[in-house]
Amino acid sequence: MRDTKRRLTLQVALPLVGVIIGVLLIVGPFIAGLARSLMLWVGEDPQFSLANFAWLFTDRRIHQAALNSLICGFGAMSLSLMLGTSLAWIVSRTDVPGRELFKTLNLIPFFFSPYVGAIGWIFLVAPYSGLMQTSIGSFTGESIEGPNIYSLAGVIWILSLFYTPYVYLFVISPLQRMDAAFEDAARVHGASFWTTIRLITLPLLQPGLLSAALIVFVTSAGLFDVPLALTATKGIRTMPTEVFALVRYPSDLGRAAAFGILVTVITIALTLWQRAHLSKRRYEIVSGKGYKPRVTEIRGAARVLALTVEIVFLTTSVVLPVLALILVALSPLWTGRSNPSNATLANFSYVLFDYSLTRQAILNSLFLAVTGATLGVTISGLQSYYLQRGRGRFKGLVDALLALPLGIPGIVLSLFFLIFAIRTPLYGTLAILLIAYVARFFPFATRTISAMLSAIHPELEESARANGASWTQTMRHILLPLLRPALIAAWIMLFIIFIRELGASILLYASGTETISIAMLLLSENSVGYVAALALIQLVLLLGGFTLFRLTKVSAIQ
Amino acid sequence: MSIAGKARLGFALLLMGLATASQAQDVPALKGLDEAARTNVLQMIEGAKKEGSLNYSDTIIQPTTNDVLVSAFRTYYGLPASFPVNYTLLTSGAMITRIEQELAANRITFDVAAIGSPTWTFERYRAGAFMNYRSREYDAYQDVIKAGLGVDGAFVLNGGYAQIPIWNADILKFDGKSYRDALNAAVPGRFSIGDVVQSESHLTTYAGLRQVLDVDFFKEVAKKKPTFVGRSEQSAQRILTGQDVIAFGGNPSRVHQSNQKGAKLRILYPSEGFTFLPQLTFILAKAPHPNAAKLWIDFILSDAGQKILADKEALISGRANFQSPIPDIAPNFSSLKIIKVDWEKMTADQLMKYREEWISIFNP
Structure with missing residues (x-):
């Protein structure tokens, strides 16, 4: 009896530890942000005021920025959902040639930084000077403007390419594990292929799709680096770039904090809606019974279409931007035209061996990625168990609370941490970056x-448990092996995000705590060749991590 | 250890000490100094060695130039090659934000900084953010200090630059003399101007230009739908690749550096005059490495430091009688037509009004 009680305590206590750490990580900076948003300085004295919130509702520029962010978020979410679900379905539920290879290749854009992708696409299609324009121009002899990458459409295009793997990751696992009996039952009862997809497959994918949609929407709407690279020069402001401007001197942290609080409230509403929606139905697709996912044979036009979708996605998201980055990185002076006879490794040599900041930045990023991913997955695993298996009365509230950072743009959370830590020894250290990450x-x-x-x-x-296994034995032999793909996927996801992270770092880094992305931003003041070289080094690091996992026979999508 | 062993060790240490002292006595920084100044510099060198490093930041100096500067700095004072000088290149807005945050946090990481934002620099000086250090090199900067580009014993320019029209001679044949000519040469949608919202130095430039160019001129600029660029490299890159045919906010440093790699960029010092952006350099009051910081200020303002900055960064020296090695890109200070602005009297609020005006014209 006493032993049972001890086990029950462990079962309850461990997940609670994860929850408490998560809550503290959010509540501390959030309260700091909230307090700052409600303060207005009159002379030297702070006074309670709602003026910062009033400004949010009256400033026309903020409304325009908010609208632009919503357009970016909705556009990227829609395109990513369509592409990600299609790609996941093609490789998991059809016999398209090379499906095993595509399963892996589809994840590669996930390893890219969208900021780097944006830079790659600028080199590719910048008006009058992109590689595409100059290549075509060399045949026609004309100066070609080409598509306008410096636009909201350009931002949506880049975000969609690089967030499609998020959707793909969320959807492919349930698709692979889905019991074909559900779909078979529909087909036996006369449902067409599309009806089965609409009424059976997609509804069963709802948890993954909704999670992916929420993440892609809020991340796209809240991302500041891609709009900074593409639209800021055209005067097209988004919410994150406006916040960035507010934090810059002469800073108005109160208004920036008010914006963060407003976004946070909206996120709570979205999360609660998602939770309420999912709780209405059951979504168990893995049971104790044996099952095998259905594989559809595709022939003729369908096969060509599936292959085309795969090839176009991989070409536009990986091959072309990487090619552009390589050409720029090998050029001593980038003029929009590649000259192989002048190719040099000087840019790589400089960022790797001659510039101490990039060396330190690489080490910092590796430390933050490995430590942060391990800490993050540990905390998240415990939280997930609490949320899915726990019996607390306030689970809904805790879930909403723990989801808060999802909807807070990195730059705003970074601002909250800045306000929180600015007068503590944490300011200007790697530790504050790690905590913020x-x-x-x-x-x-x-x-x-x-x-x-x-x-x-x-x-x-x-x-x-009915057969006598303890809770720890059940965890060790049943749940953790089943969860292993998700744990590894989560670790890789965090590792990748941390290696390329910029939004949360931009306000918190100091001398000696620069990361790779910060170094890239700093190098952009110097030479695009250095930026391209460092971007490729970052890519190699990320792909190296991925390959290591493949070599150990463990994969996020196994 | 035996007595003989201890004696040998002591003798060896004495020899090492004498050798080090002898080396220190020979360093270039000490040449021509009187005894008191020599003692002072030697004490600072020893202090810097104990402090162990130097952190400085600048908005112009490229990392490759920094390598040359740091190497010369170590040689100048006989510091070991392992003496760390940590350099951070920041945009003006980012640097101000960082320093403001560090001041608010009372946790200063930079020792020395240099920035082309005189209004902010004067404001921070008045607030007591800078260390009082009257470098002996200040003697050579009295003319620019009188011109309002520094405060004796607090800060002065380590060089200056301009944000002026630049173009690619391979793409645009342009022989204009004025901002008006540059505007006439601008192709709608294919030229850039400095982003006054994102960049303090572009805001400063705009505030200066408004002394000689009226609002209507900028409204004409806005009609041609410019691109807003915050970083000088970005505007140079767009000119290099042909995205833009002319940039109003080009930086002579980038022109010089690109041309050294084979480009054919050109600059115009307009007939209306231009806003001179002094890179005002100072030591922060609570600098973690004050001795190293003082040595750096002495070095960067010296003739040796100025030559490197002029040669590598095309910075215009404020040092008396300094001859520019590249007068076509970085003319001598005395030959320039600089727009007169009293930066000491210009307040942050006035500067913000210029920013609001710019926003109302360009509606970015």
Whole structure:
């Protein structure tokens, strides 16, 4: 009896630890942000005021920026959902040639920084000077303007390319594990292929799709680096770039904080809606029974279409931008035209060996990525267990609270941490970056692990417990092996995000705590060749991590 | 250890000490100094060695130039090659934001900074943010200090630059003399101006230009739908690749550096005059490495430091009788037609009004 009580305590206490850490990571900076948003300085004295919030509702520029962010978020979400679900379905549910290879290749854009992707696409299609324009111009002899990458459409295009793998990751696992009996039953009862997809497959994918949609929407709307690279020069402001401008001297932290609080409230509403929507139905797609996902044979035009979707996606998201980056990185002076006879490795040599800041930045990023991902997955795993298996009365509230950072743009959370830590010894250290990274991104891991956990019917654990296994044995032999793909996917996701992270770092870094992305931003003041070289080094690092996992026979999508 | 062993060790240490002292006595920084000044510099060198490093930041100096500067700095004072000089290149807005945050946090990481934002620099000086250090090199900067580009014993320019029209001679044949000519040469949608919202130095430039160019001129600029660029490299890059045919906010440093790699960029010092942006350099009051910081200020303002900055960065020296090695790109200070602005009297509020005016014209 006493032993049972001890086990029950462990079962409850461990997940609670994860929850408490998560709550503290959010509440501390959030309260600092809230307090700052409600303060207005009159002379030297702070006074309580709602003026910062009033400004949000009256400033025309902010409204325009908010609208632009919503357009970016909605556009990127729609395109990513369409592309990501299509790609996941093609490789998991059809016999398209090379499906195993495509399964891996589809993830490669996930390893890219969208900022780097934006830079790559600028080199590709910048008006009059992109590689595409100059290549075509060399045949026609004319100066070609080409598509306008410096626009909201350009931002949506870049965000969609690089957030499609998020959707793909969320959807492919349930698709692969879905019991074909559901779809078979529909087909046996006369449903067409599309009807089955609409009424059976997509509804069963809802948890993953909604999670992915929410993440892509808020991340796209809140991302500041791609709009900074593409639209800021055309005077097209978005909410994050406006916040960035507000934080810059002469800074108005109160208004920036008010914006963050408003966004946070909207996120709570979205999260609660998502939770309420999902709770109306059941989504268990993995049971204790044997099953095999259905593979559809595609022939003729359908096969060509599937292959075309795959090839176009990989070419536009990987091949072309990387090619552009390589050409720029090998050029001593980039003029929009590649000259192989002048190719040099000087840019690589400089950023790797001659510039101490980039060396330090690489080390800092590796430290933050490895430590942060490990901490993040540990905390998230515990939180997921609490949210999916716990019996607390306030689970809904905790879920909404833990999801808060999802909707807060990195730059705003970074601002909250800045306000929170500016008068503490944490200011200007790697530790504050590490804490901010984990606080900003652990919900990504929690969502990934929770989505998988929600698809594992508790009957498997109940069966083990009924047969005498302890809670720790059940965890070790039943749940963790089943969760392993999700845990690894979450770790890789955090590692990748941390390696390329910019939004949460931009306000918190100091001398000696620069990261790779910060170094890239600093080098952009110097030479695009250096930026391209460092971007490729970052890409190699990220792909190296991915390859290591593949070599150990463990994969996020296994 | 035996007594003989201890004696040998002591003798060896004495020899090492004498060798080090002898080396220190020979360093270039000490040449021509009187005994008191020599003692002072030697004490600072020893202090810097104990402090162990130097952190400085600038908005112009490229990392490659920094490498040359740091190497010369170590040689100048006989510091070991391992003496760390940590350099951070920042945009003007980013630097101000960082320093403001560090001041608010009372946790200063930079020792020395240099920035082309005189209004902010004067404001911070008045607030007591800078260390009082009257470098002996200040003697050579009295003319520019009288011209309002520094405060004796607090800060002075380590060089200056302009944000002026630049173009690619391979793409545009332009022989205009004025801002008006540059505007006439601008192709709608294919020229850039400095982003006054994002950049303090472009805001400063705009505030200066408004002394000689009226609002209507800028309204004409706005009609041609310019691109707003915050970073000088970005505007130079757009000119290099042909995205833009002319940039109003080009930086002579980038022109010089690109041309050294084979480009054919050109600059115009307009007949209306131009806003001279002094890179005002100072030591922060609570600098973590004050001795190293003082040595750096002495070095960067010296003839040796100024030659490197002029040669590598095309900065215009404020040092008396300094001869520019590249007068076509970085003319001598005395030959320039600089727009007169009293930066000491210009307040941050006035500057913000210029920013609001710019926003109302360009509606970015």
